[in-house]
Amino acid sequence: MSPENLGEYRGLWVFIEQRDSKPARVSLELLGKGRTLADKLGADVTAIIIGEGVSGIAEEMIYYGADRVIIADDPIAKDYRTEVYTDIIVEQMLKEKPEILLIGATCIGRDLAPRVSGRLNTGCTADCTELDLDTQMRLIVATKPFFGRNLMADIICPFHRPQMVTVRPGVMGLKTLDRERKGQLISIDVDLKEEDIKVKVLDTVRSASDGVSLEEADKVVAGGMGVGGAEGFEMLKELADLLEAKVGATSLPVDASWISKDYQIGQTGKTIRPRLYIGCGVSGAIQHSAGMINSELIVAINIDPKADIFNFADYGIIGDVNQIVPALIKELRS
Amino acid sequence: MHIVVCIKQVPETTDIGWDSKTGTLMREGAGGILNPNDKNALEAALQLKEKHGGTVTALSMGPPQAEDALRETLSMGVDKAILLSDEQFAGADTLSTSCALRLALKKIARFDLVLCGKESSDAATAQVGPQLAELLNLPQLTYATEVSIKSNSVRIKQKLEDGFRILETSFPALITVERELNQPRIPPMDSIMEAYRDKEVQVLRAEDLGGDKEHFGLKGSPTQSRKVYSKKVKKGKVTILQGEPDEIARELIQTLKHKGLLRGLNVT
Ligand SMILES: Cc1cc2nc3c(=O)[nH]c(=O)nc-3n(C[C@H](O)[C@H](O)[C@H](O)COP(=O)(O)OP(=O)(O)OC[C@H]3O[C@@H](n4cnc5c(N)ncnc54)[C@H](O)[C@@H]3O)c2cc1C
Ligand SMILES: Nc1ncnc2c1ncn2[C@@H]1O[C@H](COP(=O)(O)O)[C@@H](O)[C@H]1O
Secondary structure, three states: OOOOOHHHOOOEEEEEOEEOOEEOHHHHHHHHHHHHHHHHHOOOEEEEEEEOOOHHHHHHHHHOOOOEEEEEEOHHHOOOOHHHHHHHHHHHHHHHOOOEEEEEOOHHHHHHHHHHHHHHOOOEEEEEOEEEEEOOOOEEEEEEEEOOOOEEEEEEOOOOOOEEEEEOOOOOOOOOOOOOOOOEEEEOOOOOOHHHOOOEEEEEEEOOOOOOOHHHOOEEEEEOHHHOOHHHHHHHHHHHHHHOOEEEEOHHHHHOOOOOHHHEEOOOOEOOOOOEEEEEOOOOOHHHHOOOOOOOEEEEEEOOOOOHHHHOOOEEEEOOHHHHHHHHHHHHHO | OEEEEEOOEEEOOOOOEEEOOOOEEEOOOOOEEEOHHHHHHHHHHHHHHHHHOOEEEEEEEOOHHHHHHHHHHHHHOOOEEEEEOOHHHOOOOHHHHHHHHHHHHHHHOOOOEEEEEOOOOOOOOOOHHHHHHHHOOOOEEEEEEEEEEEOOEEEEEEEEOOEEEEEEEEOOEEEEEOHHHOOOOOOOHHHHHHHHHOOOEEEEOHHHHOOOHHHOOOOOOOOEEEEEEEOOOOOOOOEEEOOOHHHHHHHHHHHHHHOOOOOOOOOO
């Protein structure tokens, strides 16, 4: 939509991704962030949920910050399919004309958002790490790292509506839910026929999760090349267990097959914002720090006093991980 | 079968400089390469052609030097290479890029499959594939780690965060591919020589595409960058813990306790 009258567009929408009626964490993060932004604009927050048997989670969206929840609960929407979800969202958008649509930059979010933006002929800024507001112009200012994250760009969408953004999971943090909040639940009819849908889902296989959810971890012990090998990561695991932390890694140990890609933090890995990050033998390259710089307390253990990580760590230990980590384990055990 | 592969030339290094005085990117010195992920799309197209017959066309929008990336696709074995190049295309965001690619595909007219990389290594938006699919009104199958074709349908294994799905649709369709789909071939020297010496890259300008000029380049881009800057990762002063390893360990654990970071061991 490239409207003549931008002023007609009001309200901030958040797409709620779900699996088996469990909302994706990033969608809840966006409700919290969306609430803050909408308050500055004096606008409503609308959550839109699509799926089968999803009505039960609508109330929770209000607790997380929504004023209204639009629910499309229909068997045809059981599995995520681009066409189905795009049709439903676009129909509602054309009817209600919101000015902003936020979507989590997950696999599904990044499949859906550009399709919706293409149909509405509007801009979509992908994979953002910060959202701000130009309140006067009612513009979302979306910050996106690019070119290997040495550079950041602030992107706006001044003359098209809705302004669309996909946001990386983990960067916004989760607000506590407020069970006192009240809001409006709106169920809509889905008028789509299976025979018109071009894509079929023949099978869905969920990989058995080993419980690694780095993005949500409260504490992370990350290892870099200085850890020295796969055994070094065993030692970090021991420390992490004592601290009730998760293990993470830079990209190089992943490339060296010391640890799997699921643990990688950074530009091409995960974004974390734990209360405590301990980097062991991590140099602090920008591609790594891009994924952990929002950690509250950063501790660095590195043998090289000139390592970059000391530029942004809160506490630094200049020493060998093979001595410091065992000492920490011993101390925690005692 | 006719497969069109959309490819992009990207800067060779991810460490592009930023000139804070003039406020521009310093692209000089950074050579252009074929987007690594697009090689997987090319490889997939060539394998499908080898198995099922047909032709493969590589299509790119970019500055004149993007011709080099298209020559590389010719050396890998594509039948035809088309470059959309015009000042009018400059400054395009993903929607505007998709718009130009769509017009070119309309001009090519007959195709069964469009393949894209999942994402480019510089912009990394993963948006051009889905937006192009939308503008062409094609079904999209994203994040393919396997692709197979049966009479009139195409099937992929789609990679998601928490597993995978098997998706199927009929032709024509657009597929975006993951790096792990295949190992792109390395062309032999004589193919490279041939691609540079004997083969042609067809160049199309804005006027050749027709369409509304307002949709091209910066003018046709809904998104604009307001500011580009390098991010400083400096948080203030680091406190260095000193002493023997067990002294350091004790001090750190005490600090974490005081900050309430050790559950059950909180002393305050
Ligand atoms: C496009 C692109 C994307 C990238 N994406 C990512 C990403 O997502 N995540 C990521 O992490 N990286 C990424 N990288 C790589 C990144 O640039 C760095 O190369 C990487 O983060 C460095 O990992 P490291 O700190 O483990 O290794 P190194 O840089 O080799 O540092 C090892 C450190 O360990 C210290 N050390 C050595 N031995 C010991 C010891 N015994 N005790 C204590 N300290 C010791 C050394 O002093 C050194 O500082 C990317 C790069 C590119 C180009
Ligand atoms: N300028 C372009 N010309 C042709 N194809 C492109 C162009 N930009 C992006 N693509 C295709 O779209 C994919 C995703 O790119 P991006 O949206 O930039 O991450 C790439 O892997 C290419 O296949």
